[in-house]
Amino acid sequence: MADLDNKDQTEMDPADMEDVEEVEEEETGEDNSKARQLTRQMMQNPQILAALQERLDGLVGSPSGYMESLPKVVKRRVNALKNLQVKCAHIEAKFYEEVHELERKYAALYQPLFDKRSEIVRAAYEPTDEECEWKQDEEEELTVSKQEEMKEKAKVEEEKKDEEKEDPKGIPEFWLTVFKNVDLLSEMLQEHDEPILKHLQDIKVKFSDAGQPMSFALEFHFEPNDFFTNTVLTKSYKMRSEPDESDPFSFDGPEIMGCTGCTIDWTKGKNVTLKTIKKKQKHKGRGTVRTVTKTVPNDSFFNFFSPPEGTPPLTCGTILKEDEDSEAVLAADFEIGHFIRERIVPRAVLYFTGEAIEDDDDDYDEEGEEADDEEGDEEADEENDPDYEPKIKLSEENNESLSSGFMRICLSEVSSVPAPKDANPPEECKQQ
Structure with missing residues (x-):
């Protein structure tokens, strides 16, 4: 009978098999669609979301079960290691404080x-000829004939420009060009921001004084303009470099505790962070229509100086029980402030020319190529190795089950080793 069944399966028309597969796929797709729809409905239910959040909060820091399975004598030693780890965290905090002082x-x-x-x-200030000399890399050097050709062409172009307008002063639109060359900052820029940023003359970083709480401020210096009366716009960041007593193991360097912007004294009608919209409203009874004017927030780089309040520390892995949009804005705000301080201010000219961006891209390309080469070499070695055994990729569930099984074997061996009866427990084994 089994042979007949096998024969029927082997002699089945391939077209019929394709039809069967298609039906199965359609049914599966329909099931997936229903599941997604049900999930969306559940996630829109505030009660379900609250219960889910409460459940997730309860899981944070919950034991995996492995520690409970350890022999008591091993648990004590692990406690000693954890106490050592807390001391390491405090030393690391002091390290970052000294880095800040440096x-x-x-x-x-x-x-x-x-x-x-x-x-x-x-x-x-007009730099001297000596200060303006710059030796190019060998790869960038041009032939003498090419240099002469370019000099002649530049001379002609310069003469034309001299006839049309006066020589530009300084380096026009220096900081605006820097911002436009950096993706992180250019995404914040709107077309109406550019005329204002043309007046930006400098960005400075100010660190807190010695002995004061760790902090830094960004100062944006503007020349007199028609948009606002401020000459300096500021953004301050407060930081902390100490482990949290309730969770010392989460310490991973200084964390930004909050940020403070400034009030921009806009000239009347020049505030680019607000826009006026007109809405038509129809009266339900009379049917008359009226136009209502309303002022609403507008996308602008200058919203950077009016950040949302962020009192709780925002660190990797921290979940704030606040509006998700505000949390995202805070995270982006901290990233931008740190990037301006660490990269833009120290290397502004290289972002103006684009060299810093090219260096960043080259670093990523080299890493990618290196990784590809390593994978290729690894595959070649595996193919040529007669003793090679392919690695099995495990799902998280299978991996956990195998790991727990391996741990049980190790524990049975550890627990079989008796501790000396007269051994006194060291003080550091008492978890604080």
């Missing part, structure tokens, strides 16, 4: 150079 110290050494950069950009 940054503050060297910021004073960098500042004269940054001040001179600002003077050149805003035409307060």
Whole structure:
């Protein structure tokens, strides 16, 4: 009978088999669609979301079951290791505090150079011929004939420009160009922001004084303009470098505790962070229509100076029980502030020319190529190795079950080793 069944299966028309597969796929797709629809409905139910959040909060820090299975003597030793880890976290916190002091110290050494950069950009200082000489890399050097050709062409173009307009002063639109060249910042820029940022003359980083709580401020210096009366716009960030007593193992360096913007004194009608919209409203009874004018927030880079309030520390892995949009804005705000401080201000000219961006891209490409080469070499070695055994990729569920089984075997061996009866427990084994 089994042979007949096998024969029927082998002699089945391939077209019929395709039809069967298609029906199964359609049914599966319909089931998936229903499941997705049901999931969406559940996720829109506030009660279900609240219960789910409560359940997830309860799982944070919950034991996996492995520690409970350890022998008592091993648990005590693990407690000793955890106490050592807490001490490591406090030492690491001191390390970052000293790093901050070093940054503050060297910021004073960098500042004269940054001040001179600002003077050149805003035409307060004209660099000498010696200061303007720049030796190119060998790969970038051009042939003599090519150089002469370019010099002649540049001379003609310069003469034309001289006839049309006066020589530009300093380096026009320096910081605007920097912003437009950096994806993280260009995404914030709107068309109506650009005329204002043309007046940006300098960005400075100010660190907190010695002995003061860890913090830094970004200062955006503007020349007089028609948009606002401020000459400096500021953004301050408060930081903390100490482990949380309730969760010391989560410490991973300084965390930003909050940020403070400033009030922009906009000229009347020039506030780009607000826009006026007109809405038509129809009266239900009379049917008359009236136009209502309303002022609403507008997308702008200058919203950066009016951040949402962020009192709780926002660190990797922290879930804030606040509006998700505000949380996303805070996270992006902290990232932008840190990037301006660490990258933009120290290397502004390289972002102006695009060299810093090219270096970043090259780093990513090299890493990718290196990874590809390693994978290729690995595959070649595996194919040529007669003793090679292919690795099995496990799902998380299978991996956990195998790991727990392996742990049980190890534990049976560990528990079989008796501890000395007269051994006194060391003080560090008592978990604090």
